[in-house]
Amino acid sequence: ARELWRLGGDDGTLGKAARLVKFSPDARYVATQFGTNSPALIDAASGKIVKELSQQRGMAVIFTPDARSVVLRKRSPTGNIPLLDLASGTTTETALNAEIAYVDGWFTRDGKSLLLANGGELAIAGWPSGPVRSKAFPAGQAYRHVVSSDGRLFAAGTGADSQVTVWDIESGKQLSSFRAHPGPHWLTSLDFSSSGGMLVTGSHEGKVKLWNPQTGDQLSELQHSDWIEDAAFSPDDRFLAVALHVTGTWIW
Numbered sequence: 001a002r003e004l005w006r007l008g009g010d011d012g013t014l015g016k017a018a019r020l021v022k023f024s025p026d027a028r029y030v031a032t033q034f035g036t037n038s039p040a041l042i043d044a045a046s047g048k049i050v051k052e053l054s055q056q057r058g059m060a061v062i063f064t065p066d067a068r069s070v071v072l073r074k075r076s077p078t079g080n081i082p083l084l085d086l087a088s089g090t091t092t093e094t095a096l097n098a099e100i101a102y103v104d105g106w107f108t109r110d111g112k113s114l115l116l117a118n119g120g121e122l123a124i125a126g127w128p129s130g131p132v133r134s135k136a137f138p139a140g141q142a143y144r145h146v147v148s149s150d151g152r153l154f155a156a157g158t159g160a161d162s163q164v165t166v167w168d169i170e171s172g173k174q175l176s177s178f179r180a181h182p183g184p185h186w187l188t189s190l191d192f193s194s195s196g197g198m199l200v201t202g203s204h205e206g207k208v209k210l211w212n213p214q215t216g217d218q219l220s221e222l223q224h225s226d227w228i229e230d231a232a233f234s235p236d237d238r239f240l241a242v243a244l245h246v247t248g249t250w251i252w
Contacts, residue, residue: 065111202228
């Protein structure tokens with residue numbers, strides 16, 4: 001792996017502690033967040049800041065399939081899901097009510113479904129107007145969750161013991177369960193590759209690990225001297241973006 005660019009850390013641009021990293025579906029942008037600041041939109045090729053997403057709160061940026069908007073984490077007074085247009089900065093309300101207080105979400109690759117999670121609770125919604133159905137998984141005190149881009153797999157990881165469990169969403173069958181990182185290092189990141197064939201985890205031990213989600217077998221790992229706060233695959237699986245506690249956001 002080789003470093004392509006880094007942002008934050010000691011360069012003083014946005015702060016040192018990166019908390020979030022996510023690619024847009026077209027791979028043009030990387031969304032990242034530093035400390036308690038609002039998330040920022042970064043040009044993925046150059047590492048330059050495009051704009052800050054001041055309307056967003058919390059550690060979640062959910063790009064729409066056309067990469068023109070993001071789903072805001074805070075629901076409107078009606079309970080319907082609001083969208084932020086990235087070009088104009090205006091907010092509009094969709095006709096979709098998530099029915100759960102979601103902390104993160106993912107669109108399927110075909111753009112037909114939006115899946116929203118809170119702990120082991122998963123809302124599966126037809127996009128953009130429903131219907132919405134719910135699924136529940138025994139995820140315990142899940143700290144991180146992720147859905148594969150084909151909408152077939154759901155993974156959840158607990159923080160303190162770094163236990164990761166993967167389920168088939170439709171059948172509810174558990175496919176694998178494994179301890180991703182040794183204690184007392186917290187599991188801080190979880191993401192599927194676009195193909196669904198790999199799962200990446202990161203922790204405060206400074207390691208990013210790649211796993212087979214079907215079997216729980218470890219495939220490889222990358223070592224860093226800093227705490228890992230988040231990690232995400234690019235849509236073509238060629239790059240890995242990593243948010244680091246002190247040294248900012250890196251692209252490998």
